[in-house]
Amino acid sequence: MTDKAKQAASSKGLLQSEDLYRYILETSVYPREPEPLKKIRDVTADHPWAMMGTAPDAGQLMAMLLRLVNAKKTIEIGVFTGYSLLLTALTIPEDGQITAIDVNRETYEIGLPIIKKAGVDHKINFIESEALSVLDQLLKYSENEGSFDYAFVDADKDNYCNYHERLMKLLKVGGIAVYDNTLWGGTVAVPEEQVPDHFRGSSRQAILDLNRSLADDPRVQLSHVALGDGITICRRIF
Numbered sequence: 468m469t470d471k472a473k474q475a476a477s478s479k480g481l482l483q484s485e486d487l488y489r490y491i492l493e494t495s496v497y498p499r500e501p502e503p504l505k506k507i508r509d510v511t512a513d514h515p516w517a518m519m520g521t522a523p524d525a526g527q528l529m530a531m532l533l534r535l536v537n538a539k540k541t542i543e544i545g546v547f548t549g550y551s552l553l554l555t556a557l558t559i560p561e562d563g564q565i566t567a568i569d570v571n572r573e574t575y576e577i578g579l580p581i582i583k584k585a586g587v588d589h590k591i592n593f594i595e596s597e598a599l600s601v602l603d604q605l606l607k608y609s610e611n612e613g614s615f616d617y618a619f620v621d622a623d624k625d626n627y628c629n630y631h632e633r634l635m636k637l638l639k640v641g642g643i644a645v646y647d648n649t650l651w652g653g654t655v656a657v658p659e660e661q662v663p664d665h666f667r668g669s670s671r672q673a674i675l676d677l678n679r680s681l682a683d684d685p686r687v688q689l690s691h692v693a694l695g696d697g698i699t700i701c702r703r704i705f
């Protein structure tokens with residue numbers, strides 16, 4: 468792994484100590500990270516938005532969740548260069564299917580050669596589009612309702628609550644939705660006037676709204692985890 472990739476990964480955590488985060492990565496995450504995922508991190512490291520890639524420690528938990536629910540049919544909202552997408556494709560079975568949605572095909576194509584070399588591109592249906600309209604389109608066909616095992620949401624925060632409503636119909640009971648960035652750099656717990664400028668705005672407010680509404684949602688079992696930039700795991704229970 469290049470120094471830049473290491474630096475991008477090490478600065479993602481919310482732990483108080485960078486050394487502790489590095490310890491977790493170097494002890495438990497990097498030694499077990501599949502080679503193609505390391506490559507995606509490396510080719511992404513020079514990208515100006517490299518920080519958007521899913522944190523590898525969060526990815527490791529997501530791979531476990533995918534296995535725990537035997538996920539076969541999944542949705543990926545927000546692909547970027549494809550770290551979490553490739554992780555999902557490597558984890559689900561040979562005949563698994565991922566509906567992967569992003570408004571930007573160019574960034575998907577940065578990781579695509581690595582995805583192809585890993586031999587898992589046949590599991591991916593990439594759709595270049597706003598995600599909300601794709602979910603609405605899926606819901607027009609009744610066979611899609613309750614048919615997905617897993618969804619990972621890592622795109623425009625303003626729509627997270629809208630995505631959640633659609634996913635509660637698309638996921639089967641027992642299926643899992645994972646939302647990324649739900650601690651918003653730790654600023655969810657900081658008074659508005661003390662929040663650094665680059666963390667302010669509608670995205671932070673949308674995360675605060677989402678966190679409140681998920682906590683109140685009786686349809687899901689919930690776990691809010693301080694990994695990466697914060698991830699929230701919702702298991703649909705009815």
Ligand SMILES: C[S@@+](CC[C@H](N)C(=O)[O-])C[C@H]1O[C@@H](n2cnc3c(N)ncnc32)[C@H](O)[C@@H]1O
Nearest residue numbers: 519520521545547550551569570597598622623
């Ligand atoms: C944080 S990145 C995703 C990172 C990715 N999960 C990974 O592991 O590398 C967010 C992505 O969401 C996409 N995006 C933003 N708004 C979107 C929307 N309304 N619909 C679909 N994709 C969107 C962006 O183009 C960007 O690639």
